[in-house]
Amino acid sequence: MRREWLVLAAVSLSFFFLNAATFASLGVVLYTMVGELHWSYKAAGFSFSLLGIACGLSSVFPTTLIRRIGPRYTMTLGGVVLVAAYALASYTHGLLAFYTAMLLLGLGYSLAGNVPAIYTIACWFPRRSARMIGLYLMIGAFGGVVGPPLARAIVSFSADWRVYWLEMAGVAVAVTLVNLLCLRDRAIEADAPVADGAGTNPAETEAGVAASGWTYRGAIATPQFLAVAGSMTMTMACVTTINSVALNHLGLLGVAPDTAAFALASMALVMTVAKGVAGPLCEIVSTRLLLVVGMALQVVGIALFAHAGTLVGIGAFALIFGIGWGVAYLAASVLLLEYFGKDIGSQVLGMVWTLTTVAAAGPVAAGAIADQIGTFAPIFYLYAVLMVAAIIPLVMLGRPLRAGAGPFARRAVPDEGAVPQAQAS
Template structure:
């Protein structure tokens, strides 16, 4: 290949203006989703419980409806992307979100609030990572890994800035005004996506040549069902589910655990804030790292760092140990969370990889059991310490097989298995028939 060819190839790897517009839209949407939902629901509930005389248990159950809807609805965006495109999928999500937020603003009963949370969870699925990663993988070629990393970073920034922003809105406009404002923003983002988002219309032949040159499987070779039957997909889903279980469980108990070990509530909140801040910026670095180092290695290192963070949190013997635990776990969270989607794209192509990400999010619904198990453990043994050892053990068990993963070998339906590429081993998927 000549110098001119190399230069032309590098230029082609840069997305055109519609690609940058799509990236901006999905990043803004993901920032908003994280700002307006899971991380800030507790801020609004504090005011709603006081005014509507709901019990804490009844109000807290809204998280269950939100989380289950988000996880169980996750396969649907892959279907709408295939039939109607990612722009329509994002717009559907915006409409459902706006309707859910509007119902929150105008409802007074727990039943209506639970319905609204279910709608918001569904809207999260349609507007979140499945269409976001699909668009980024389509428009960004050589630099899709780092673009995905920045995309997840923007979402994490929404989670970080969300609580103070929502607290200010609730103080100024009241909780009904807050939900109304969220409905308006969701609608506006839907309009922006309608105007600016476009799917990339690249021909299959060019994509096939590009995948072959990069050593990745042809995007047209795998069907979602075939991809989800491979050992590689199962391991990625397990790593992401374990990561989310750690995140949710730590979110529910770590401040109480640190206070039990001598920290003040303020210092414990500071430690948890450091954890989130580290994860936010590591997510951006992880995308870049996946272009320089095997993503399998990045994911495995992330799992090991989460293991170290959990073990250090179990001791929590001093502020220095608590800080190291937060840094280790935050970095591990960021590495694994980004490397998972990157691996799916690398293994199964830029079309199927993002679509089967919905299957990963469906699997992560199991992680919602983490806080419940932690509560049962604390009630039984009087401490959260055993749960940290358990989570650390799960991360350690997953790290080695994830690190050893290689490109899956595709076996065409009705034919013999394709020859494995040099240096790669993987699961050969036989014809089910």
């Protein structure tokens, strides 16, 4: 088996497990924990928020560690942290221990998640990055399909939510060993394009600059970076809140817990397929257009979820929001690589996830609203409005220009004898 495919399989397995055993299934396990430990909706939502906060704030760590120890050992370290998090969660008797476990879980997610994995894929597939990132996200996202019903089945069969956390700790050990054995570090190719520009706006392509023209600070100072970060922040706010309160929200609307868990799995399945389709689409149509379309679909989906008390409503929500989530998630990741090159684009992706930390306030806000007025619906209508606001700059902004690059600037190419960016840094 060629090494690059072994690497892709390893990082995809890691992301599959992360999606199955963190954000997607946590709300399912919390549903049982809340009843047994007598926690309020707000207290339970705060645990979900801590997971998001830890994941967001620690997203800058992989960028630093990749430079020092490489993505292989960065992801291995993340696996070790995940094992500790799951083990601690299994011994929870109060909120403090569980909150600590969620902080560790968020840190482990960052170290073993998208930032080192996408960097690794860009290194091993320099000419097919968009397609392979889409495949990686699709395989990993399938964990969100498996996670909710699997968590529900484990908790129901064992009649003990602690068993679920212990089993996830065991799986984390296995996944960590796979990463350690299968991953290998490889230097990134400077100036290898992510896509050939087919399907993008000709004016934008002509105005673009090569990856070697960007620095990390220059990239994060552009309005285009902030627009992409804003879109991902709203996407993660919606997804995090939905996963954290779905069983309780749909329960208030008269939906059974098993049906609610199935709704989460259905949404994740649709999102999984959407990510796989969006990867090749990025090579033939504008990635920015795909991001806008994905955001618009999420607006419709989140509004439907506010009162999805019937099977038809749940199905419509799962289909529409799932497609929007998958397309937007993939498009945002690839767009950063197209704008700033694979090396700098992979680095600024970590900053995007750091900025999305504010999305962690969603579950707490949703829980507080439900505690006061007995419904979660207002938070979802608010998300729909904010999502529309996030779409506007994406529509208005074109491709970012490096300082000094004009509308007739040719695409920069490495000078003869120039040191490639990855080697120079």
